[in-house]
Amino acid sequence: MLDIFIICLLALGLAWPLGHYMTGIFSGQRHFTDTLFNPVERLIYKAIGVNPNLGMTWKSYGAAFLLSNLVLGILAFLLLKFQHLLPMNPDGIGPLSWDLALHTAVSFLTNTNQQHYSGQAQLSYLSQGFLIVTLQFVTPAMALAVCVAILRGMLGGRNKRSAAEGEARDLGNYYVDLVRGVLRLLIPLATIVALLLSWQGVPSSFEGAQKVQTLDPAAPIAQQQVPIGPVAAMVSIKQLGTNGGGWYGPNSSNPLENPTPVSNAIETIALVLVPMAVVFMAGGMLRRKSFSWMSLAAMGVLSVVFIAATVYSELQPNAAFAGQAMHGPNMEGKEVRFGPELSALWGTFTTQTSNGSVNAMHDSFNPIGGLMTRSGMLISAIWGGIGCGFVNFIVYVWIAVFLSGLMIGRTPEIFGRKIETREITLLGSLIVLPTLCVLVLTAITVAIPALTGNSNPGFHGISQVFYEYTSAFANNGSGFEGLGDNTPWWNVSCVIALLLGRYLPLFIPLVIAGRMAAKRVSPVGNGSLKLESPTFCITLVAVILILNFLSFLPAAVMGPIGEALELATISVEQ
């Protein structure tokens, strides 16, 4: 239990200065990193033909974001489809099917890293080491850029002093934000974490698979192939960039990806480090430190409750042992090295942050643990993915502000800007989107059992399908497993969930922030809503919980809750 505290405190302690650093690199002011990075960045801007001093309105910022994603997506698809014709393929791996290539390309493009393939067996070094790793660096920085633009918009944009009311606002330059996010944030961080992981024994090599003798001479195979590669580098960005796609299929439960307790602690901290730092960065960018503290309190309360529930759940015996003489924690699908507590901690963080890497099988968590991991993804704003998590959080804040604003008798406003019908229409679409996407896809899939490829009948079967789409929509990428998910139906339907779950929740808030930026600002007075107050914080947490509770309780009853109740009934009968 002590290790959980140490890991959480270390993560918070590191996130605070990191958030300050991020405020610095996105503020547009002179920064101590300028001398090192400015020359490199100038080269990049020249190469892609971008004028870094050009400000963008929400329209051009959004267009640049979508266009850059389209270009990257097409490149990724082609690379995966034709990897057998391209270099860096020492193991002679073949091409992916069109639907698997599409799913994989979209999955990594959306910073989800949901894998319907098995890493080391189906991807060439070029695909893994170059394409996937590139996307793992670039895509979190893209969402972070949008988040930064939204934060600028909330204060009226960079040209708020000169612009008239209703005039389009300058939300920054997308390419500059993107390049800085990669160059000044993720690459240095990933380098540090990769070095730390190599120190702990994670492979770091460009050689092909190692052929080794099996330890047991009686085993039917005499020689075993152990794939290695630049694992440390990839694992570090997998964890830091809320990516989650491992080098090895079993992800961080594999001893080569996560060999020691120290590496496990480093990787757990890396899971939440940047998402937590974004919370501190937001306070810096909004020039309201107290907003950071309020956000931290709201997210922190939810995070701690979820961790506690999951840890409690995994400390209970596996339901299969109910009524047996055996007691002890649920160890099914867990590494003995990590045990229930560290597996539960990882499981909660990885689902809260839309990371999706695992060090244990979530499919085998006890039902309450399964419910917590799922809830973390559905809320998608307890830390959340880099950038997109905080954007989701802002959406919840807007909704809570609308309700609270009414209750204090003023047209709801945030930072002096009113939330009116146009904003509510857009927010309404974001409220409907998760149900529309996750529940409808789940319903279609279970309605046609031939499509589901389900390994479990009953509640657990529904649970798996629900989890898969939730994970895709939340751009999380963790799997409940047990699904034969490499089929055209799964690949294509998950692509839909991935795209809807990535682009609308980033683009729509950008539109809202961009439009609100140009509104008249009313001064803050005694009658204004105070965001940084315990009352609003509690209201916000209540809004987050109630919205998700109301949207997903019936589906959860058909899945994990039903399962838990069923298991409870069985154990009573026994």
Added chain:
Amino acid sequence: MKHKTTQALGQSAYQQAALDALAKLSFKSMAGNPVMFVVLIGTLCTALITLQKLISGAAFGFELITTLVLLFTVWFANFAESVAEARGRGQAASLKSARKSLQARRINGDKEEMLVATGLAKGDRVKVLAGEYIPADGEIIQGVATVNESAVTGESAAVLREAGTDHSSVIGGTKLLSGEIVLLVANDPGHSFLDKMIGLVEGAKRQKTPNETALTVLLAALTLVFLLVVVTLVPMASFKGVALNITMLIALLVCLIPTTIGGLLPAIGIAGMNRALAANVVAKSGKAVEVAGDIDTLLLDKTGTITFGDRQATAFLNVQGVSEQALLNAAVLSSLQDPTPEGKSVIQLAEQKGFITPATPKDAEFLPFSPKTRVSGIKLGAGQCIKGASDAVKAWAGQHQLTWPHDADGLVRSVAQKGGTPLVVATETQVLGVIALSDVIKPRVAARFAKLRALGVRTVMVTGDNPVTASVIAAEAGVDDFIAEAKPEDKLALIREEQGKGRLVAMVGDGTNDAPALAQADVGLAMNSGTQAAKEAGNMVDLDSDPAKLLSVVEVGKQLLITRGALTTFSLANDVAKYFAILPAVFAGALPAIAALDFMQLHSPVSAVMSALIFNALIIPALIPLALKGIKLRPISAEKLLRNNMLVYGLGGLLLPFAAIKVLDLLISTLV
């Protein structure tokens, strides 16, 4: 409270509202309310299921009762709206009677012709004689008259209207008591003030206000979410081999969608307008009332709003060597025949001090205020008693060879420093002392400003007085800021400046020179006694012509939003308990494991669904009084307001249905 609108509705009015609510049970009239529209469709579905069961000879009791409860849910929502509308209708009826069959005497060149008032067009000139009804809204261009406006304002005391003053406008349908006027018609037929008011109170022209539209969109989004939740439940259940009861699913849907706020939303809006009307304020749109709740700055004229219109005597200060009694005597004598309010207030104050006013002596001769002497008073034989401004009396004293007391200037200065106007009193033999005239602040004004300040509204006083006087009044009344020596055009500049800082500004005005400022302000409250131009420019008219009414309007606006927000929160929080009542019932039998969710231990699936549905339906009429009255606005900070409302409507909304559903379930299980 002179209006029928504020009185409780009679029994017949409720019966009428109940019938009106029935008439509203159509898809067309409910299309604007997505939440209740879904309930209506649900009702149709359960009705069809009932019919089908009836034909096939199956048991249909549950379906029939569900259909009835759903029907009542829709009817209750319509009833809320009808009751709110009925409250305004009483006044509309009296207004309509004022409108009909008016005759007009139109001036056509040098001829006059009689015609029906509806034939008048904008710009026509009309002559009205004493005893006649004024045929149309307009501006008096010639003449003075007293008018009885009771048909519109409910106030039977006559008001004075005069051409070329700030009180030159008259309203069609009111009666000319005396005088003869020529009037310039201000509107084309059908667009008169009366027509607008009738339209407003009847709700015929009611448009959704911006915030109401925003909330409707949010409620529609939530309704869509619940629709998806319920529909997708069917295939998930059938994956488990369970066929769900459609009637139960419709019941679940109706319980989940925010019917409480959805049903009461139109009533809340209409009631807000009615509350403004009950305060005798006619808002030209619901939007104006809503905006009033957001006002950051109130611009108030000192005179008439903060203080009584006239300065009044507040102290007698005698010079050394003169008794107070002598001063009182002289002051009262000098004011005996003074017709001005200032003069009357001198006598009033003296009487308060125990002075007995003598009858006017027979030989008294009134010395009226003249521009030459700038003093006024009375001549008693050889003697004189006068009062006037210090410099004027000094000159007068010089003419009468009186010595100027050494402490007189000090007294004069001390009164001026406190913002008062000093009047020096003298007789033909000596200078006696000083009367202090000061503004008297209206009762309860300071308390209202304090309440507004607590709600975050800044008050700015505008006055033509010098800064010293202005600051004294400002401090005494408790306004946040003041503008002294203000000219009428300064108001417009000030409004623009405040708006430039992002503030929403409200102001009161009555004169034609106020019109630009009234139009510029976000809320412009025109006085009914004011000019036509002012009334056209403002977006509200106060029938009582009481500038302090603006404060009530701000409160109504805030109440409107608070009521909506609190009931939305309440409606959403209710859903938690309803889930726990209905979900186990929906799956009862088929999936026994889920029965464990039924921790309320309800009697049976049918009674559980019924209890939730009946609670869902009954909560609407139970909250109608709250929707109509509005949630009480207390002068506390935003944070406290939010905390209180979250506790009552959030936490309360979470817990109440658990208890209520349990009680209903017990009732149902004992009855059946």
